[in-house]
Amino acid sequence: MYSEIVMDHFKNPRNVGEIPDADGVGEVGNPVCGDMMNIYIKVKDNRIEDIKFKTFGCGAAIAVSSMITEMAKGKTLEEAMKITNMDVAEALGSLPQNKLHCSNLGADALHSAIKNYLDRRAGKIKDLEIDREPHIKGSGPEGCYCPYCQKKVEEESPFCVFCGAEIPHEHDH
Amino acid sequence: MTPIYLDHLAGTPLHPQVKEAMIHHIQHVFGNPVADYSLGQQASQALEKAREQVAALINADPKEIVFTSGGTESVNHAVKGVAIGLRERGRHLITSNIEHKSVLNSIRTLRLLDYRVTSLEVDRYGLVDPAAVEKAITKDTILITIMLANNEIGTIEPIRDIARIAQKHKVVFHTDAVDAVGVIPVDVQDLGVNLLSLAANMFYGPPGVGALYIKKGTPVWPLLDGGMQENKRRAGTENLIGIVGMGVAAELAKKEMPERLPRLQALKDRLTRGLLERIPDIQINGHPTQCLPHVVSVSIKYVEGESLMLMLDEEGICAATRSACASGSLRASHVLIATGMDFATAQGTLLFSFGRDNTEADVDRVLEVLPPIVQTLRDMSPLYKKAHQ
Numbered sequence: 001m002y003s004e005i006v007m008d009h010f011k012n013p014r015n016v017g018e019i020p021d022a023d024g025v026g027e028v029g030n031p032v033c034g035d036m037m038n039i040y041i042k043v044k045d046n047r048i049e050d051i052k053f054k055t056f057g058c059g060a061a062i063a064v065s066s067m068i069t070e071m072a073k074g075k076t077l078e079e080a081m082k083i084t085n086m087d088v089a090e091a092l093g094s095l096p097q098n099k100l101h102c103s104n105l106g107a108d109a110l111h112s113a114i115k116n117y118l119d120r121r122a123g124k125i126k127d128l129e130i131d132r133e134p135h136i137k138g139s140g141p142e143g144c145y146c147p148y149c150q151k152k153v154e155e156e157s158p159f160c161v162f163c164g165a166e167i168p169h170e171h172d173h
Numbered sequence: 174m175t176p177i178y179l180d181h182l183a184g185t186p187l188h189p190q191v192k193e194a195m196i197h198h199i200q201h202v203f204g205n206p207v208a209d210y211s212l213g214q215q216a217s218q219a220l221e222k223a224r225e226q227v228a229a230l231i232n233a234d235p236k237e238i239v240f241t242s243g244g245t246e247s248v249n250h251a252v253k254g255v256a257i258g259l260r261e262r263g264r265h266l267i268t269s270n271i272e273h274k275s276v277l278n279s280i281r282t283l284r285l286l287d288y289r290v291t292s293l294e295v296d297r298y299g300l301v302d303p304a305a306v307e308k309a310i311t312k313d314t315i316l317i318t319i320m321l322a323n324n325e326i327g328t329i330e331p332i333r334d335i336a337r338i339a340q341k342h343k344v345v346f347h348t349d350a351v352d353a354v355g356v357i358p359v360d361v362q363d364l365g366v367n368l369l370s371l372a373a374n375m376f377y378g379p380p381g382v383g384a385l386y387i388k389k390g391t392p393v394w395p396l397l398d399g400g401m402q403e404n405k406r407r408a409g410t411e412n413l414i415g416i417v418g419m420g421v422a423a424e425l426a427k428k429e430m431p432e433r434l435p436r437l438q439a440l441k442d443r444l445t446r447g448l449l450e451r452i453p454d455i456q457i458n459g460h461p462t463q464c465l466p467h468v469v470s471v472s473i474k475y476v477e478g479e480s481l482m483l484m485l486d487e488e489g490i491c492a493a494t495r496s497a498c499a500s501g502s503l504r505a506s507h508v509l510i511a512t513g514m515d516f517a518t519a520q521g522t523l524l525f526s527f528g529r530d531n532t533e534a535d536v537d538r539v540l541e542v543l544p545p546i547v548q549t550l551r552d553m554s555p556l557y558k559k560a561h562q
Binding site: 002007010011013016018027031034035036037038054055056057058059061062154155157161 | 552
């Protein structure tokens with residue numbers, strides 16, 4: 001199911017932990033969705049000197065956290081901001097279709113930590129409780145909607161019975 | 174190292190005697206059971222013998238057994254077959270919100286065809302309240318479908334009570350007994366149901382074959398249209414190799430059940446007790462007594478189930494996070510959410526199901542490797558830190 005690189009990062013995750021006096025903290029995801037990621041960075045001379053993560057999530061989410069911290073370590077903030085979810089997925093060999101959203105989570109958490117650092121430096125220190133990104137995409141609590149014709153469809157429909165469009169299940173929410 | 178298989182709800186290994194019977198059939202029996210020449214008759218005899226064996230397992234008349242391609246087809250046949258068969262009488266169905274996907278998605282299809290559905294809530298153990306079933310019945314109600322035992326938490330529903338209510342109101346009652354038949358005694362006369370679904374691969378028979386018990390006189394329209402096989406109730410040439418295997422598996426299940434039941438229950442108790450002793454902040458799911466004897470569902474706070482499953486796999490232990498039919502979905506289990514569990518805790522669920530080959534040593538191995546796995550993942554989890562600050 002997972003590539004060898006994913007399994008390696010899952011079994012031997014790099015940079016697990018917290019940085020108590022971190023310069024920036026990013027927290028994304030929601031346990032409701034099945035994953036939640038915190039990234040802590042220490043910045044020196046505009047470079048990510050140290051980085052750690054804590055993640056609640058599946059094998060892919062943990063591997064993504066490990067990989068993105070490895071990729072970001074030592075990079076300038078500008079370089080780190082340019083790391084995309086696709087870069088992480090590629091570095092991991094590949095991710096199953098229904099787990100691609102985990103790589104979004106990784107890039108979001110990293111970028112959020114950098115933004116947090118920049119905001120702090122600019123004096124716009126935000127309350128972390130407010131700063132969280134909920135990262136819930138897709139349908140609301142009232143049901144599932146066809147992304148094309150917006151009509152209410154039965155849960156887990158393979159296609160929309162109104163417009164015939166195939167309904168993607170990339171992020172199952 | 175041979176893996177320790179603890180996912181018998183996803184499928185059981187073939188019983189050696191079942192395998193033998195199937196190989197014997199492949200080597201020695203050929204012919205289509207509907208053919209009138211002697212080869213066909215030989216096949217027909219094999220088919221009818223299997224029907225008797227399966228009927229005996231659930232105390233049915235062999236004429237009331239229809240062979241299918243498995244549990245999913247049986248359920249689809251029962252639910253959609255009654256909906257079509259009784260469409261002139263009414264368009265309302267009653268079910269529970271912890272059913273297997275084959276029920277839920279059959280109902281999804283019927284909703285598209287303008288049937289109305291009442292989906293009953295369950296209590297914290299996953300029990301359906303028979304009084305709630307009775308309250309939901311309207312003049313328009315044609316079918317009640319409630320599972321016998323839940324496939325994610327093992328809770329056994331009060332099927333006899335619900336069947337009595339269904340009889341009183343003259344509503345057809347189907348029970349999905351796929352995870353119960355062959356494991357615990359199931360008697361269709363005693364339960365009083367009209368329809369009951371079962372599958373061979375839950376009791377050491379082959380996958381791809383199942384049966385639907387249709388009580389005489391129940392108006393079930395065929396799901397598969399075609400020839401006159403299975404007394405016009407299920408068209409298509411029979412999967413005779415599988416059916417022969419299912420027949421032998423049914424006979425063996427009946428024979429071996431008295432010895433196996435207490436052994437499974439002891440393994441379940443040993444695992445449950447050991448987990449509670451060794452891992453803090455966990456919850457054992459399902460009803461404490463009205464529960465399948467081979468199922469342990471445990472929700473482990475602050476960690477996610479797939480990570481647990483992958484790490485157990487590294488240790489040679491095969492366990493599930495949820496129903497095999499729901500894997501691929503990233504959502505928390507609809508069953509656990511229905512019991513009132515919060516999403517985060519439901520995400521951290523492991524599902525163990527024992528079988529005939531498991532031993533106490535298998536349980537002890539789980540109890541040895543799981544606590545450190547949980548600790549590793551908890552140390553990595555932002556939720557754990559929050560909860561313990």
